Amino acid sequence: MTKLSVNINKIATLRNARGGNVPDLLRVATDIQRFGAHGITVHPRPDERHIRYQDARDLRSVVTTEYNIEGNPQHNFIDLVLECQPEQVTLVPDAIGAITSSAGWDTVKHRDYLKEVITEFKRHGIRTSIFVDPEVAMIEGAVATGTDRIELYTEAFAHQYSVGNEKGIEPYRMAAEKAVELGLGINAGHDLSLDNIQFFKQNIPGLLEVSIGHALISEALYFGLDNVVNMYLQKLK
Template sequence: MIRLSVNINKIATLRNARGGNLPDVQQVAVDCQRFGAQGITVHPRPDERHIRYKDVELLRPLVTTEFNIEGNPIPKFIDLVLQHKPDQVTLVPDDPDQLTSDHGWDTKKHKTFLTDVIGRFKEAGIRTSIFVDPDTEMIEHAVYTGTDRVELYTEGYASGFKTDPEATIRPFVEAARKAREVGLELNAGHDLNLENLSFFAKNIPWVKEVSIGHALIADALYYGLQNTIQLYLRALRVEG
């Protein structure tokens, strides 16, 4: 079964809007796991506009499933990851002022940099994943960095799903097959939701995990957090 990692950045955004500790990011992480999520994802950015670096320290002992830290591997981020040693680190090429992730790595151009960073994380026993577009060439070059996994950036799939799901999923299936062919495990994330998640899972059932935040937290406003997590887990089940 594809694992669900809940990105709790939006919980931190809501907390930060008023100051104080409501909602409680730590309690939400505990509750997500209690309700069935198989992982917790955070994506601290340099301006700390949602998850703060201090949150990572506080969350680390509370995450008993899988802890995934995403981010651009600037020196401060690298130090954070090495200090708290999550189960997985996902490298994302974010610009400092970027609203949200909007592209994957050029693994050919940045091969040397990624290889050096990934080497440091692997020495510390941390599984690594690289955020990539559904581009077979970028996946082929990702192998040479030493990464364990690639995470498909799925915004293109989500945006085209309503119009033509079959055509939209095609490059993602091709990319996923390439990852499997070259021996890389596969994650996926960005704009996956209850409408498009099941179709994605049925077409690429060998995905190891999906990281979902914005849509899941928005759905929780209507359905409640526990029920929403169960709905997402149900959407990820692939029969047969």
């Protein structure tokens, strides 16, 4: 079964909009795991507009499944990851001030930089994943960095699927086949939802994990968090 990691950035956004501690991020993370999710993902950004660095530290004590911290591996992010010791770190080339992730790594151009960072994380026993576009060349470049996994950036697929173009899955299928051939684990995330997750899962060989936040939290407004987590789990079987 493909594992479901729930990104709780939007819970932190809601909390921060009013101040205080409602909703309680730690309680929500605990409940999401109790509902059956296989992991919790956070993506702290330098301006801390949703997940704060202290949140990432505090969550370490309540995440009993898989803890995944995403972000651009600048010095303060690296220090945070080494302090929290998550099961997985996902490297994302976010520009400062970006609203959301918008591109994967150029694993050829940034090979040496990524290799240095990944070597440090793996030295501490932390599994690494690199956020990449569905391009065979980027998958091949990822191997040279020493990463354990790649995370396919799925925004383009989600858009194509929403307008009825199922062929938009093809670059992802080809990238996944290359990753499997090269021995890389495969994660995926960005704009995956209840509408498209089952089709994506059925067409991507070796899909180990999906990280879903914005859509899942939005869908939970209508169906409830417990229900939505289990709806995803059913579609990922």
